[in-house]
Amino acid sequence: xxxxxxxxxxxxxxxxxxxxxxxxxxxxxxxxxxxxxxxxxxxxxxxxxxxxxxxxxxxxxxxxxxxxxxxxxxxxxxxxxxxxxxxxxxxxxxxxxxxxxxxxxxxxxxxxxxxxxxxxxxxxxxxxxxxxxxxxxxxxxxxxxxxxxxxxxxxxxxxxxxxxxxxxxxxxxxxxxxxxxxxxxxxxxxxxxxxxxxxxxxxxxxxxxxxxx
Numbered sequence: 001x002x003x004x005x006x007x008x009x010x011x012x013x014x015x016x017x018x019x020x021x022x023x024x025x026x027x028x029x030x031x032x033x034x035x036x037x038x039x040x041x042x043x044x045x046x047x048x049x050x051x052x053x054x055x056x057x058x059x060x061x062x063x064x065x066x067x068x069x070x071x072x073x074x075x076x077x078x079x080x081x082x083x084x085x086x087x088x089x090x091x092x093x094x095x096x097x098x099x100x101x102x103x104x105x106x107x108x109x110x111x112x113x114x115x116x117x118x119x120x121x122x123x124x125x126x127x128x129x130x131x132x133x134x135x136x137x138x139x140x141x142x143x144x145x146x147x148x149x150x151x152x153x154x155x156x157x158x159x160x161x162x163x164x165x166x167x168x169x170x171x172x173x174x175x176x177x178x179x180x181x182x183x184x185x186x187x188x189x190x191x192x193x194x195x196x197x198x199x200x201x202x203x204x205x206x207x208x209x210x211x212x213x
Contacts, residue, residue: 013051013061016041020058028104029055056108060131063109067131070094071138084145091138096184099173110170136162156199164195 019041023032032055038048052058070091077087099106112128113135139162146152168191178184 016051017058017061021062024105029108056112064131064134067134067138075141078141078145084142088142092188096181099184100181106173110174135166139165150201152199153201
């Protein structure tokens with residue numbers, strides 16, 4: 001059955017990405033071989049490359065799944081009436097924690113995403129661009145909620161603004177030299193406040209509070 005085959009392919013793809021990430025988390029991309037991943041995911045190397053052309057594609061696939069889960073949680077909370085700033089802060093705390101915990105993988109993700117914006121028309125950039133869109137989609141519901149509450153100017157392009165915030169976040173992780181989650185959040189707060197300043201509605205002042213302390 002076609003449906004069964006598609007479901008099997010999805011399950012196998014998820015299993016490969018999950019197994020690859022667990023190995024990357026322990027040994028990094030360079031310290032993990034394709035054979036290691038194939039063995040951990042219970043597939044042949046041929047099948048491995050049928051689903052993913054490279055290790056970075058496996059990393060991005062797992063990362064996207066985690067981001068999508070965070071987005072679903074954020075949207076659910078916003079729909080239930082949660083304060084957008086509180087949702088924002090919980091999201092940034094979670095992302096900062098991941099950024100510090102898997103700091104040895106941040107460079108690969110960041111370069112793939114930022115590089116995809118410059119070379120989005122090239123086939124190798126497709127997965128990086130998809131991850132960039134997924135990250136922006138994580139941020140945008142919060143900005144839309146802020147705009148509905150009158151905190152952002154009505155003419156703010158939330159899609160473009162979300163992409164700017166994501167890029168600022170990634171650049172901070174790539175070049176900030178942070179030692180812990182608190183330093184990441186402080187850096188993000190400075191960058192977000194600077195970007196938000198031009199997007200706030202008149203008579204509104206919503207500096208992002210430092211979290212995770």
